[in-house]
Amino acid sequence: MKREVLGLADLKELQRELNLRRRLEEERLERIAAARRLADQERRIFELTIGPVTPLPDAKRYEHLIEPPSPEPRQREADERAVLLQALSDDFDVETLLETDETLSFRRPEISIEVVRKLRRGHWALQAQLDLHGLRRDQAREALGHFIHESKRRGLRCVRVVHGKGHGSPGREPVLKSRVRRWLVQKVEVLAFVQARASDGGAGALMVLLA
Template sequence: MSGPIKDFAALKSLRAEIKAKEEARKAAEEERLRREKESRRDAELFRSAIGEVAPLRSAPKVQPVTPRPAPIARQHLADEQAALQESLSDEFNVDTLLDTDEALSYARANIGPDTLRKLRRGHWVIQAQLDLHGLRREEAREALAEFLRNAVKRGIRCVRIIHGKGLGSVNKEPVLKSKVRSWLVQKEEVIAFCQARAADGGAGALVVLLKA
């Protein structure tokens, strides 16, 4: 029983870390707003104290034209914050959460066994896929997080993740196979996944079901 407890404790610690970062960001934003409010108040007090003033007359001056800095898109900032909250850990041990069948299927606790059966049989049409061939671990992790985030935005339910069979790697071992499963379990939008059918990639791919 020590294995699952350790895994859930690690997941809980990860969520606590993300929550702490979010709280720190909110605190920094509140402090910035407070300082801006104080600055506006001081400026109003200064203007009230000196009263109306007239500018001194001076000869016209040529003002150099300087380009204004490009505004930072709000959506870009939102995407960066989402990426921070969706950071994935390589230390998360998923083995104890997977079914003991040969396909190492997974479904969240509130998902009935019928969902996995339908997923294995191809009940849901694969609407998008991500091929991780040739990517390093860090690159694959970032690509997977971005792919799932975009899939949820587009309302996609079923996707295929191609991690490969490891035929071209050292010792012919599928390096990304276990990592991809571990990363998927940590994503809240993922409710189930299983090994793809032979026609869809077999042992070299996973079919993933996302939240509606």
């Protein structure tokens, strides 16, 4: 289950989509006009080459102009697929490369400890959420990668990832909790994360700050 809070970033994304649709429509109309101009030029060249001609009687035929196909952003789509397929290792050792504390907070070396404090206090408004409850490990890893990529693409800064507390897992161990931390650390879009406040999910969720 995903819950999103509409904000300025969502409005900007909607405006970009509307601008893109309008630009594509303008390009389509321009291609049609260009095809008509080309047909007129070819007709004129034919007349100049052959000489005077007598038009055939109007048979009420309709001329179908062939519209060139719309360009497809295949390279961009390939790049996005490559990002989504980027491997997130379950064996990534967080402790050897990055510092974490007992509350599962994390920050990149260039991020100050004050940023972590602000994230923990709820300084940034929550803009989107991903709930991983009920997902198997591979499903959760793919969903998390897609969620982070899409959130970054949309310009979101603060999101929440709910991994659960493990009460429904064998042995009541939080299976996804440690894995989500490893996966997030491997995502370059992630600047920092902290364990959520009790009102936001507590030990069952992480507040994530994106670049």
